Amino acid sequence: MPKLIPTVFWMILYVHVHCDSDFPFWEFDxxxxxxxxxxxxxxxxxxxxxxxxxxxxxxxDLYFAERTDRPFSYDGRTNVIIQAVQENVTQIVLHANVxxxxxxxLYASDASPFPLVATDPFTIDPQYHFLRINLLKSLVSGDxxxxxxxxxxxxxxxxxxRGIWRGWYTDEDNNMRIYAxxxxxxxxxxxxxxxxxxxLYKATFxxxxxxxxxxxxxxxxxxxxxxxxxxxxxxxxFKATPPMSTYLVTFLVSETFKVIASDSSxxxxxxxxxxxxxxxxxxxxxELAVGMTKFFDEYFDMPYESLHPNLYNDHVSSxxxxxxxxxxxxxxxxxxxxxxxxxxxxxxxxxxxxxxxxSHELAHKWFGNLVTCFWWSNTWINEGFASYFxxxxxxxxFPKYELDEHFNSRYLQTSLSTDSxxxxxxxxxxxxxxxxxxxxxxxxxxxxxxxLRMTVDIITPDTFQKACKIFLENxxxxxxxxxDLYDAFAQAIAEDDSLREYSQFNFTEYxxxxxxxxxxxxxxxxxxxxxxxxxxxxxxxxxxxxxxxTGQVYxxxxxxxxxxxxxxxxxxxxxxxxxxxxxxQKPANEEWVIFNHLQHGHYRVNYDDRTWDLIAEALLNExxxxxxxxxxxxxxxxxxxxxxxxxxxxxxxxxxxxLRNEDNYHVWTVAISGYTWLRNRLRHLPEKQATFxxxxxxxxxxxxxxxxxxxxxxxxxxxxxTRQEVLQFACNLGHKQCTEDSIRRFNSxxxxxxxxxxxxxxxxxxxxxxxxxxxxxxxxxxxxxSNFANDQLEMLRGLAATKDPELxxxxxxxxxxxEIRSHDKSTSFSYALLGNKENANTALQFLKNxxxxxxxxxxxxxxxxxxxxxxxxxxxxLDEPELVDYENWLSTTQRNSLQYSSTINAINxxxxxxxxxxxxxxxxxxxxxxxxxxxxxxxxxxxxxxxxALII
Ligand SMILES: *[C@@H]1O[C@H](CO)[C@@H](O)[C@H](O)[C@H]1NC(C)=O
Ligand SMILES: *[C@@H]1O[C@H](CO)[C@@H](O)[C@H](O)[C@H]1NC(C)=O
Ligand SMILES: *[C@@H]1O[C@H](CO)[C@@H](O)[C@H](O)[C@H]1NC(C)=O
Ligand SMILES: *[C@@H]1O[C@H](CO)[C@@H](O)[C@H](O)[C@H]1NC(C)=O
Ligand SMILES: *[C@@H]1O[C@H](CO)[C@@H](O)[C@H](O)[C@H]1NC(C)=O
Ligand SMILES: [Zn+2]
Numbered sequence: 001m002p003k004l005i006p007t008v009f010w011m012i013l014y015v016h017v018h019c020d021s022d023f024p025f026w027e028f029d030x031x032x033x034x035x036x037x038x039x040x041x042x043x044x045x046x047x048x049x050x051x052x053x054x055x056x057x058x059x060x061d062l063y064f065a066e067r068t069d070r071p072f073s074y075d076g077r078t079n080v081i082i083q084a085v086q087e088n089v090t091q092i093v094l095h096a097n098v099x100x101x102x103x104x105x106l107y108a109s110d111a112s113p114f115p116l117v118a119t120d121p122f123t124i125d126p127q128y129h130f131l132r133i134n135l136l137k138s139l140v141s142g143d144x145x146x147x148x149x150x151x152x153x154x155x156x157x158x159x160x161x162r163g164i165w166r167g168w169y170t171d172e173d174n175n176m177r178i179y180a181x182x183x184x185x186x187x188x189x190x191x192x193x194x195x196x197x198x199x200l201y202k203a204t205f206x207x208x209x210x211x212x213x214x215x216x217x218x219x220x221x222x223x224x225x226x227x228x229x230x231x232x233x234x235x236x237x238f239k240a241t242p243p244m245s246t247y248l249v250t251f252l253v254s255e256t257f258k259v260i261a262s263d264s265s266x267x268x269x270x271x272x273x274x275x276x277x278x279x280x281x282x283x284x285x286x287e288l289a290v291g292m293t294k295f296f297d298e299y300f301d302m303p304y305e306s307l308h309p310n311l312y313n314d315h316v317s318s319x320x321x322x323x324x325x326x327x328x329x330x331x332x333x334x335x336x337x338x339x340x341x342x343x344x345x346x347x348x349x350x351x352x353x354x355x356x357x358x359s360h361e362l363a364h365k366w367f368g369n370l371v372t373c374f375w376w377s378n379t380w381i382n383e384g385f386a387s388y389f390x391x392x393x394x395x396x397x398f399p400k401y402e403l404d405e406h407f408n409s410r411y412l413q414t415s416l417s418t419d420s421x422x423x424x425x426x427x428x429x430x431x432x433x434x435x436x437x438x439x440x441x442x443x444x445x446x447x448x449x450x451x452l453r454m455t456v457d458i459i460t461p462d463t464f465q466k467a468c469k470i471f472l473e474n475x476x477x478x479x480x481x482x483x484d485l486y487d488a489f490a491q492a493i494a495e496d497d498s499l500r501e502y503s504q505f506n507f508t509e510y511x512x513x514x515x516x517x518x519x520x521x522x523x524x525x526x527x528x529x530x531x532x533x534x535x536x537x538x539x540x541x542x543x544x545x546x547x548x549x550t551g552q553v554y555x556x557x558x559x560x561x562x563x564x565x566x567x568x569x570x571x572x573x574x575x576x577x578x579x580x581x582x583x584x585q586k587p588a589n590e591e592w593v594i595f596n597h598l599q600h601g602h603y604r605v606n607y608d609d610r611t612w613d614l615i616a617e618a619l620l621n622e623x624x625x626x627x628x629x630x631x632x633x634x635x636x637x638x639x640x641x642x643x644x645x646x647x648x649x650x651x652x653x654x655x656x657x658x659l660r661n662e663d664n665y666h667v668w669t670v671a672i673s674g675y676t677w678l679r680n681r682l683r684h685l686p687e688k689q690a691t692f693x694x695x696x697x698x699x700x701x702x703x704x705x706x707x708x709x710x711x712x713x714x715x716x717x718x719x720x721x722t723r724q725e726v727l728q729f730a731c732n733l734g735h736k737q738c739t740e741d742s743i744r745r746f747n748s749x750x751x752x753x754x755x756x757x758x759x760x761x762x763x764x765x766x767x768x769x770x771x772x773x774x775x776x777x778x779x780x781x782x783x784x785x786s787n788f789a790n791d792q793l794e795m796l797r798g799l800a801a802t803k804d805p806e807l808x809x810x811x812x813x814x815x816x817x818x819e820i821r822s823h824d825k826s827t828s829f830s831y832a833l834l835g836n837k838e839n840a841n842t843a844l845q846f847l848k849n850x851x852x853x854x855x856x857x858x859x860x861x862x863x864x865x866x867x868x869x870x871x872x873x874x875x876x877x878l879d880e881p882e883l884v885d886y887e888n889w890l891s892t893t894q895r896n897s898l899q900y901s902s903t904i905n906a907i908n909x910x911x912x913x914x915x916x917x918x919x920x921x922x923x924x925x926x927x928x929x930x931x932x933x934x935x936x937x938x939x940x941x942x943x944x945x946x947x948x949a950l951i952i
Contacts, residue, residue, distance in 0.1 A: 045128055045431045046198065046375075048093050050086040051139070053196045053203040055240075060193070061210045062155075062253055064166070064178055066232075072155045072166055078193045079148050080203070084139035092139075095187075096124070096131035096194035097163075098153035104133055107146040114145060129190050129197075149194045155180055156191075158822040159320040160862035163191025167320035168818070169275040171256050177275070179254030181318060181333065185326050186376055186436055189246035199245040200374040200479035210235040211253050219273055220251040221330030222310040241329065242308035243477045245372050250328035252316055261286040266293065266313065267305050273331075274317035274339065277787060282317070284341040285334075288355055289315050291397040292362040299393065300366050301469055307370060315339070315358070319789070320821050322864065325357050327364035327386070334361070335823065337789035347757050348720040350790040355401050356410075360390030366472055374479035376436045380426040380515075381485055383440070384448020385468075387411060392453065401717050407453065408599050408629060409669050413636055415446035416520065416604065420543040420640070425518045426451065427482050437863045450602045451514050457571040457600055458510075458557050459489070459498045467492035486511050505576035510555040514602075521554040522604045522646075523577075525595055527611050532588035537581045541604050545645035553580050557601050561630075563591035563618065568627035571600055592618045594626065599633035606637070606646055612655060619658035631658070632666035639674035649920075649927035659699045663706040665722040671699075672729050678924060681917035683837070684879050688921045693733050695928040704730055709741045711758040720758045727762040732834075742766035750778055757791065764798025769836060776807045784819070793824065800831035805842045808832060812846040816857050825858045826866035833877045840877035847874060848889050860898065871899045872906035876913065883907055 059077040067073065082092070092106075104122045106114040115136035116122070123132045131149070139145060156165035162183040171177050182192060190197040209218050213234045217224075222239040241249070252273070261282035262271040270289050272282035293313065297303040304313060312330035317339030325334040338354040367385035391410065395403040419442075426448055430439050456464045471480075471488035489511065493499055499507060522541035527534050536558075540550045557573035564587070575584065586593070592614040595605045607615065615634065618625060626634075638655050641647035659671050675696050682689040707723040731738040742759075746767025749755045755763055768776055776799060783795040799811045812832060815825045832843050847854065847870070860867045878886060887907055894900050 042431055045433070047095070047130075047196060047201075050089045051082050051084050051092050051094075053080050053082050053094075053201055054144070055081040056193075056195065056203055056205045057208065058193050058205060058249070059208045059210075060164075060251075062164075062180060064180070064212070066212050070152075070154075072157070073152065074155065074164065075150075075152045076193055077148065077150050078195060079146065080195070081144050082147050083144060084141040087138070087141050089139045089141070090135045090137065092133040092135065092147065094131055094133075094194055095129045095190035095197035096149070096151070097126075097129040097188075097190040098151045098192075098194065100152050101131060101194070102150040102152060103148075104131075104150075105148045106133065106135070107148070109144045109146075111146075114139075129187075131194050151194065153191070158859065159183060159318075159322040160822050160859035160864065160866070161191075162188035162322060162863070165320075167318070167821075169319045170277060171275065172277040172279075177255040179252065179257060179275075179319075181252040181254075181316070182250045182328075183322055183326055183333070184249060184328075185247040186379075186440070187247070187433055189249055192249075195246045197246045198375065199247065199372045202243040202245055202372070202477060202479065204243055205241045205249050207238040207249070207251060208235060209238070209251055209253065215253055215255055216257060218251055218253050219257070219314060219316065219331055220312075221249070221328060222312060239310040242311060244329060244369060245479075248327070248329045248369055250331050250333070252318075252331070252333075257316075260317075263290050266290070268312050268330075270313045270315075272315050272317065272339065274336070275319060278317065278336075278340045281340045281342060284343075284351075285315060285317070285339045285354070285358065288358040288394075288398070289313070289362065292359045292394065295393055295397050296362055296366060296389075299465065299468075300472055302366065302472060304365060307365070315361075320823055322823055322862070324353075325361050327361045327368055329365060329369045332361045334358075335789070337793060340788060341790070342788065343757075344754070345757055345788045346790045347724070347760060347794055348717055349724060352401055352406070352717055352721060355394050355398055356390040356403060359394035359397075360386045363389035363393065367468075370477065371472055371475045372479050374481050375430075376439055377427060377429050378481055379439050380444040380448035381480060381482070383444045384426070384452055387445045387449035388452040391449070405629060405666060406718075407449070408632065408666060411446040411449045412453075412599055412602065413670065414442055415450050415602065416636070416640070418442040419447055419518065419520055420541055420644075423518050425516050427515050433863070447602070454514075454557060454600060454602055455489075458502075458573055458576070459493055459507075460496070460572070463492045463496045463498040466496065482511075482515055502573075502576045505555065505578060509578065510576070513552075513554055517552055517554075519550070519552065520602050520604075521552075521556060522606055523556060523558075523595060524606050525593070525611065526608045527593055529590045529610065530588055532586045534584040534586060534593070535581070536577060536584065538577070538603075539580075541640075541644070543640065543644050553578070554603070556603055558584075558595065559597040559601070560593055560595040561597065562586060562589070562593045563614075563625065564589060566625065568594075568597050568630055571597055573601075590614070594630055594634070596630075596633060598627060598629040599636070604637045604640060605633075606641055609651075612651065616655040616657070619655065620661075623658055623661065628664040628666055631662070631664065632670050635659070635667055635670045635674065639670070639677070643677075649924050650930060653927040653930065661702055663703050663722075665718050665725075668703055668722065669725060672725060680876070681913050682921055682924075683877075683917070684914045685917060685921055688925060691925055692928060695925075697730065697733055697735060700726065700730055700735075704735065704738065709738075709759065711756050724758065724761060727759065728765070731762040731766045738762065739766055739770060743770055746771065746775065750775075757794075760791070760794050761797065764794055765801040765835070768798050769801040769803060771802075773804065773807055776802050776804070776810075793827075796820065796824065796828050797831045797834075800828065800839075801835035803836050803838060808835075808839055808842045809846055812843065812850075816850065816853050822857065822859055826864075826870050829858075829870045830873055833874065837877075840874070840879075841882055843874060844878060844882055844886060847871070851894070868899045868902050871903045875903065875906035875910045878910065880911075880914070883910060 057079040061075045063073050065071045108114050117134040117136055120134055156163050159165050164180060164182050166178060166180040169177050187197055189195055207220055210233050213232050218236050220238050221241050224236045225239045226237045228235045256276040257273055258276050259271045260274045260279045262269050263286060270293060272285050274282060293304055314331040316331055316333045317336045318333045319336045321333060321335035324338060337350055338357050341351055341354060363386045368382035373379055373381045391403040391407040424443055426443055428439060430436050467488045470491050471485055475484055493507060499505060519540045521538040524537045538556060540552050556577045558575040558577050559573055561568050593611055638652045642649055642652040679689055679692050682692055703726050707726055711720055727738055731742055742763045743766060745755050745763045768779055779795055779798050783792055786792050802808050814820050815828045820828050832839050855867055858866045890900060890903055
């Protein structure tokens with residue numbers, strides 16, 4: 001019989017969005033956006049634009065430990081042909097963020113030296129990373145000059161600060177080895193060489209890299225043209241790149257990295273490059289890269305090999321990487337866990353994500369690299385398309401992952417959730433580095449992708465494909481802005497006349513609003529069931545019940561189904577609603593009506609009471625008549641409507657009763673996050689939380705039975721993902737059977753039996769949570785000897801679930817050591833909080849005792865702000881006495897720290913959440929109880945009806 005348990009999903013979601021780099025959906029781990037609401041028109045961080053680079057030669061002499069006076073350093077020379085594009089330029093301004101500029105010289109096109117101001121040839125402006133070169137006279141605009149800058153600098157340790165950095169790995173003989181590579185997106189090329197480090201300054205690059213001869217061959221965007229061998233040094237001269245932005249320059253130098261898989265039926269061959277001890281484990285990644293390259297070659301009608309003769313198609317598996325992957329043009333780099341995939345060792349959520357990731361990065365070779373946003377205010381043009389294709393194109397090639405459907409939880413719902421407060425529009429002026437980093441977030445990726453998918457439905461997939469081709473063809477090797485993209489859409493739409501059905505619809509206005517205005521609408525539907533008249537009205541949706549209306553009208557694509565006319569899979573809107581109010585007519589008939597087919601439109605829907613009742617009844621009694629993606633949509637909207645006080649909890653829980661019989665992934669993933677949000681607000685009221693948990697677990701009994709504990713060989717990935725999420729949740733809430741089964745499997749693992757990776761998450765976590773120090777040590781050893789980064793991350797999650805404060809401190813101590821890689825450190829800290837409720841206090845004491853070491857090893861000043869996420873995140877897990885303890889420590893010792901004010905804010909919102917919980921607990925519990933009662937009642941009615949049906 002049903003049992004009840006609690007949720008951890010909001011915690012999980014919180015972690016995903018803010019610091020869980022185990023699911024870093026973006027190239028960038030998302031940092032909280034700290035942009036003041038008034039726009040900063042200031043362009044002080046931008047280059048003046050009066051001089052442009054054309055052609056770079058970059059010389060780098062790289063040293064590891066072999067150079068004892070300056071280990072891990074490099075000497076470099078930028079040799080670049082430039083032109084003034086304005087008259088009277090007497091100062092050249094470019095970016096440099098290196099340790100030391102040694103000399104600067106400038107030559108006219110006849111090779112004669114061009115005079116600099118003798119007393120002050122160059123100045124450095126560290127705040128803006130500017131290098132200003134002071135000329136004695138003006139440049140002649142349009143003439144070529146050669147600028148030569150000699151400099152030296154140091155490799156960063158680990159990936160977090162980007163630039164040129166070094167990492168480590170173990171080889172096949174278990175020796176510790178070293179490598180160095182680059183991560184320049186978005187503003188870190190200037191750490192490696194002085195340059196015009198904004199995406200609009202496209203130029204060609206030739207790299208000349210010298211390294212110790214005993215390292216293995218260097219990899220880069222292009223192949224080696226010639227090389228020189230000296231006694232202990234080798235110089236590799238690489239072929240020129242196509243014209244491209246600085247952030248795409250890259251190379252990798254290592255002791256033993258090699259090609260572990262390749263397909264040479266392509267020109268260039270598609271290759272997977274990795275540390276030598278993963279030989280034979282790159283076939284899955286290769287299959288993905290090959291499949292997606294073929295797809296995009298045809299879809300864009302512009303084969304990859306035709307883009308530029310020198311470009312490679314290499315994919316590097318990097319043991320360390322600050323994000324999930326980065327689209328350097330000829331040599332894409334990925335965090336290793338997404339590249340080295342073995343179905344016998346890799347959890348399904350990673351395999352699933354890897355498919356979208358490789359597709360995303362491949363799409364960037366056209367959208368982002370060939371055609372590039374001119375400035376990061378337009379990041380969405382790169383990231384929106386790559387994210388859209390990451391799912392929708394990968395779905396065409398690898399349908400078993402059902403990525404078209406997973407798009408909803410991954411992008412549409414995250415965007416609806418993020419874009420319902422004080423968010424920024426997709427097109428948004430950014431200036432400072434932290435504003436740039438902040439704009440690499442949900443709005444650019446998720447809203448960008450969701451906006452594109454919504455547009456596809458309106459203009460048709462064929463016209464969309466045509467627009468892509470026009471856009472790429474017209475802007476090859478150029479920077480673009482939103483108007484270039486608009487022009488391509490407008491041309492394709494006009495050629496195909498694809499908006500002919502929508503007489504009053506203005507596409508220009510649709511594009512302007514969705515790209516340049518923040519937020520999205522809620523559609524209010526009011527149906528007169530006796531006349532069939534449907535009255536629609538819209539307003540901007542805010543989660544906050546007290547937000548004031550804005551008057552913004554959004555053009556909304558309208559689709560709907562009724563009980564008598566179900567057409568959920570028809571996505572072309574029947575009507576484009578461009579006004580605040582509209583009226584539609586359907587046949588008079590008392591029946592349910594559901595708007596927004598498959599939740600493709602970027603908006604929420606609310607209905608009049610009667611219509612909600614009809615929907616609730618259908619969900620309960622004939623759920624299969626409603627498409628599962630619309631069941632998920634309804635659940636997603638209902639949670640948001642309750643939070644925004646547009647719907648009572650009583651009403652919402654009545655509608656959600658259907659979850660009791662629900663077994664679909666998309667519905668449950670929404671429900672788990674909605675329930676988690678609520679139950680986290682009851683954390684300080686243990687008895688009430690336990691009651692609420694019991695209610696949730698009761699509802700989960702059916703789905704737990706449906707997915708079971710044992711994966712079957714031929715089940716689809718979505719089934720595996722459902723089990724993974726449901727069991728993690730259920731085990732965390734203490735579901736008895738889940739706990740017992742997981743412990744049994746953990747014990748069998750201890751006697752060397754293989755446990756399916758699709759269920760390892762709950763097995764590791766429960767095994768350690770319910771186990772002894774011996775169990776903890778067993779898993780720690782297993783972690784230390786594993787060769788699979790993805791399984792290792794699951795083991796960290798497991799170790800973090802220990803309830804023993806001493807073991808937990810041991811675990812947290814590990815985050816200060818090298819063996820937990822810097823990109824995993826803040827994630828590992830958050831796993832400790834997710835492990836058990838009582839872990840928060842140990843984590844707090846650990847933070848207080850080790851703050852200096854945390855700042856250093858977690859890399860405080862990296863763009864992802866890991867220390868800030870750790871400190872803010874912690875607040876939401878503490879009870880009032882712990883918050884007081886935290887606050888006292890902060891105000892006595894941390895007042896001058898970078899994290900002080902954000903952590904105080906987090907403490908305040910933790911208190912607000914508790915206050916909200918205290919105020920609403922009884923309402924929520926009574927709504928929950930009522931939901932349960934009604935279930936019984938309607939089950940009875942159903943039985944009676946069935947009996948009657950038999951008799952008749
Ligand atoms: C450049 O300087 C010259 C001489 O001072 C002046 O006549 C001319 O107007 C300037 N050109 C521009 C575009 O400012
Ligand atoms: C200026 O340099 C560019 C890039 O190397 C080259 O293509 C162009 O021919 C040069 N122009 C002149 C006038 O030398
Ligand atoms: C290369 O040489 C350095 C210094 O002699 C040494 O430490 C390192 O192990 C060597 N690497 C390889 C791959 O032989
Ligand atoms: C369409 O909207 C744009 C603004 O977004 C406006 O400039 C244009 O006049 C509108 N066109 C028509 C036909 O109303
Ligand atoms: C954690 O590290 C600290 C400092 O190195 C050490 O004093 C302490 O004993 C360690 N705790 C555990 C449980 O390993
Ligand atoms: Zn991207």
